[in-house]
Amino acid sequence: QDMPVTGPAKRRLGVMGGTFDPVHHGHLVAASEVAAKYHLDEVVFVPTGQPWQKSHRNVSPAEDRYLMTVIATASNPQFSVSRIDIDRGGRTYTIDTLRDLRDRNPEADLFFITGADALSQILGWRDAPELFSLAHFIGVTRPGHVLSDPGLPDGGVSLIEVPALAISSTDCRARVAAGEPVWYLVPDGVVRYIDKRGLYRDAG
Ligand code: ATP
Numbered sequence: 728q729d730m731p732v733t734g735p736a737k738r739r740l741g742v743m744g745g746t747f748d749p750v751h752h753g754h755l756v757a758a759s760e761v762a763a764k765y766h767l768d769e770v771v772f773v774p775t776g777q778p779w780q781k782s783h784r785n786v787s788p789a790e791d792r793y794l795m796t797v798i799a800t801a802s803n804p805q806f807s808v809s810r811i812d813i814d815r816g817g818r819t820y821t822i823d824t825l826r827d828l829r830d831r832n833p834e835a836d837l838f839f840i841t842g843a844d845a846l847s848q849i850l851g852w853r854d855a856p857e858l859f860s861l862a863h864f865i866g867v868t869r870p871g872h873v874l875s876d877p878g879l880p881d882g883g884v885s886l887i888e889v890p891a892l893a894i895s896s897t898d899c900r901a902r903v904a905a906g907e908p909v910w911y912l913v914p915d916g917v918v919r920y921i922d923k924r925g926l927y928r929d930a931g
């Protein structure tokens with residue numbers, strides 16, 4: 728039997744972290760674009776854990792955010808959802824997400840996908856230097872935010888333009904609270920789930 732000349736190509740695993748309260752088409756388009764442009768084998772969506780201290784607003788229960796993310800991604804064979812941040816509990820730090828994913832996928836190269844707004848805060852993140860040794864960072868354009876390289880280590884970050892969808896979870900929540908539609912901003916199944924569970928009816 729012939730031996731391969733080189734080892735198998737490393738699996739390319741995208742990581743899309745977020746609160747996903749609710750997940751919307753801006754998240755899905757960003758993940759899809761990065762998957763295509765970077766030839767990713769899979770993108771795993773990772774909903775954040777439940778903050779234990781009351782923050783500036785009440786984040787919806789982790790199980791609701793998790794299920795909406797599952798509903799939104801179920802039809803795409805390249806997309807999956809991980810419970811690692813939810814099951815760890817407490818506030819989510821991206822360094823913990825990446826360490827855990829690296830431990831569970833030692834054979835994979837990790838690509839952390841982040842919108843322009845989150846990327847601009849990146850240097851303030853806990854353990855910023857180690858972050859860039861764990862994953863390649865891919866910053867995507869987002870309407871209303873400037874996409875710029877916040878002075879990251881050489882080659883640690885790539886910036887790409889994705890179709891502009893001026894959608895935010897904050898706006899979706901406000902719309903539901905005001906009795907306005909979120910059809911076509913979030914996947915149909917997510918509209919139904921929000922309604923079924925009565926999410927976002929009281930502005931929070
Ligand atoms: P919220 O308004 O509650 O902060 P959000 O819409 O910003 O919600 P998050 O869950 O905070 O959604 O975002 C997860 C990731 O997706 C972040 O990296 C964010 O920058 C990115 N993202 C969110 N919306 C868009 C969008 N419309 N286009 C591109 N990237 C986006």
Ligand code: MG
Nearest residue numbers: 746844895896
């Ligand atoms: Mg946000």
